[in-house]
Amino acid sequence: MIIKTASKRFMEYGYESVSLLQIAEECQVSKPAIYYHFISKPELFNVAVTTVLNQVHRHISRILQEAEHLEEGLVTVAEHG
Incomplete structure (x- = not known):
């Protein structure tokens, strides 16, 4: 939950x-609960960005694997992300 929330906030408002x-x-x-899992804001940011x-x-790989042709997969990624 912490990583998901941090990811959302960082993307929305910036570091x-x-x-x-x-x-x-x-x-x-509590704030100490965050520090229990992450030693600093930069570490949490790093984990949040890496997770996203x-x-x-994974999402792009799945789209490309499901596509019949590479071009079709790339177009799908470009159109829908």
Whole structure:
């Protein structure tokens, strides 16, 4: 839940504008609970970005594998992401 919330906030507002307290409040946990799992805001950002990029990679890979031809898969990715 922390990673999902952090990812959403970072994408929406950017790194500088988001605080760990905001993430904690949205997750309904304490700020120390965030620090229990992540030693710093940069670490949480790194994990959040990596998680989102991995999800995008899996999604695009699935689209390309399901396509009959590479061109068709690439067009689908370009149109729908």
